[in-house]
Amino acid sequence: MKICVLPGDGIGPEIMAQALRVLRALDLDFSFEEALLGGCAVDATGDPFPEATRRLALESDAVLLGAVGGPQWDTLPREQRPERGLLGIRKTLGLFANLRPAILYPELANASTLKPEVVAGLDILIVRELTGDIYFGQPRGIELRDTGNGNERVGYNTMIYSESEIRRIAKVAYEAAQKRNGRLCSVDKMNVLECTQLWRDIVSDMARDYPDVQLSHMLVDNAAMQLVRNPKQFDVMVTGNMFGDILSDEASMLTGSIGMLPSASLDANNKGLYEPSHGSAPDIAGQDKANPLATILSAAMMLRYTFAQEDAAQRIENAVKTVLAQGYRTGDIYEPGTTLVGTRGMGDAVLAAL
Numbered sequence: 547m548k549i550c551v552l553p554g555d556g557i558g559p560e561i562m563a564q565a566l567r568v569l570r571a572l573d574l575d576f577s578f579e580e581a582l583l584g585g586c587a588v589d590a591t592g593d594p595f596p597e598a599t600r601r602l603a604l605e606s607d608a609v610l611l612g613a614v615g616g617p618q619w620d621t622l623p624r625e626q627r628p629e630r631g632l633l634g635i636r637k638t639l640g641l642f643a644n645l646r647p648a649i650l651y652p653e654l655a656n657a658s659t660l661k662p663e664v665v666a667g668l669d670i671l672i673v674r675e676l677t678g679d680i681y682f683g684q685p686r687g688i689e690l691r692d693t694g695n696g697n698e699r700v701g702y703n704t705m706i707y708s709e710s711e712i713r714r715i716a717k718v719a720y721e722a723a724q725k726r727n728g729r730l731c732s733v734d735k736m737n738v739l740e741c742t743q744l745w746r747d748i749v750s751d752m753a754r755d756y757p758d759v760q761l762s763h764m765l766v767d768n769a770a771m772q773l774v775r776n777p778k779q780f781d782v783m784v785t786g787n788m789f790g791d792i793l794s795d796e797a798s799m800l801t802g803s804i805g806m807l808p809s810a811s812l813d814a815n816n817k818g819l820y821e822p823s824h825g826s827a828p829d830i831a832g833q834d835k836a837n838p839l840a841t842i843l844s845a846a847m848m849l850r851y852t853f854a855q856e857d858a859a860q861r862i863e864n865a866v867k868t869v870l871a872q873g874y875r876t877g878d879i880y881e882p883g884t885t886l887v888g889t890r891g892m893g894d895a896v897l898a899a900l
């Protein structure tokens with residue numbers, strides 16, 4: 547089995563190194579091949595998603611990604627931005643279903659900025675549509691227009707979903723809810739946006755095919771509030787690309803840190819790209835401070851979803867539970883009385899606990 551490894555930028559290479567150590571220690575039949583994506587690819591080739599990376603990703607069984615982006619690339623033309631590379635690989639591989647589980651490990655109840663009783667036992671799955679919405683919709687741009695206030699620049703994007711795009715992500719979410727606690731909350735902004743009115747209509751229509759799932763709807767502004775007011779009311783949440791991007795970062799803080807939130811991005815056949823939900827964290831890059839657990843847990847998701855190696859996935863997840871119980875903490879989840887470790891030190895601890 548071939549895994550395409552894309553360390554990316556910022557903390558990407560540091561956290562990826564630890565995930566690879568853990569995967570190699572499992573002694574499974576995997577080969578790893580590295581390629582460039584994001585800012586490092588721009589620097590080397592001028593293209594954030596070079597052809598060689600595209601070929602390797604397409605011919606591999608799964609892709610493991612660190613993170614891309616950083617301030618040094620922020621002034622480049624939009625098509626050369628590192629994030630364009632990320633959107634490009636998601637679209638090329640047809641990765642429409644992004645699963646972001648927000649689970650609070652009991653040992654981290656005090657690491658959350660919310661009261662322990664609000665988050666204790668938290669286990670939410672956010673299902674985010676990943677290849678549509680305003681992130682991909684056309685037309686988009688910045689151009690000069692006569693707005694009535696003279697000729698001035700206007701910026702615009704298009705929020706767009708087709709019926710089939712909504713159906714396929716809703717199916718993933720309904721089926722996930724069936725395997726969990728049977729509750730699905732669909733998040734939209736149908737009171738303002740036609741695009742999400744269609745979203746709500748289709749998700750509602752599909753409910754009759756899933757009589758064992760209890761469907762509810764919530765407007766996204768209320769959902770953002772409810773996530774911090776009473777997050778345990780949620781089981782599975784399904785939403786579009788942009789709302790899911792925002793709500794999953796919010797949910798990550800319920801788990802103690804964004805450094806704890808893994809993700810799987812899947813196509814229709816469970817081929818996938820696995821990456822932490824966070825970005826390249828330029829503020830701590832190269833300092834051995836980043837929490838590698840989201841990436842290590844993303845590797846566990848890869849074993850589960852793409853390779854159906856449930857035992858190996860659980861071995862990694864149990865090792866993470868063990869190191870947290872042993873009191874090892876990177877800076878983002880540190881609290882007095884625990885042992886502060888760096889990125890590599892956390893990797894050492896997970897390896898020892900495997």
Ligand SMILES: NC(=O)C1=CN([C@@H]2O[C@H](COP(=O)(O)OP(=O)(O)OC[C@H]3O[C@@H](n4cnc5c(N)ncnc54)[C@H](O)[C@@H]3O)[C@@H](O)[C@H]2O)C=CC1
Pocket residue numbers: 557561612613614615616617629632804805806821822823824825826827828829830835836837838840878
């Ligand atoms: N999937 C990806 O590759 C993503 C890339 N980005 C890119 O990353 C760059 C930085 O974006 P930001 O908005 O700052 O978001 P970010 O997620 O990189 O960082 C936000 C905050 O969380 C902290 N943080 C993130 N991951 C951490 C970890 N593993 N351990 C400890 N602390 C961690 C950072 O230090 C920072 O204070 C930008 O260029 C952005 O476009 C942002 C999100 C996702």
Ligand SMILES: CC(C)CC(=O)C(=O)O
Pocket residue numbers: 629632633681791823
């Ligand atoms: C380029 C962005 C869409 C990446 C991001 O923030 C994410 O996927 O969470």
Ligand SMILES: [Mg+2]
Pocket residue numbers: 791792795823
């Ligand atoms: Mg994001």
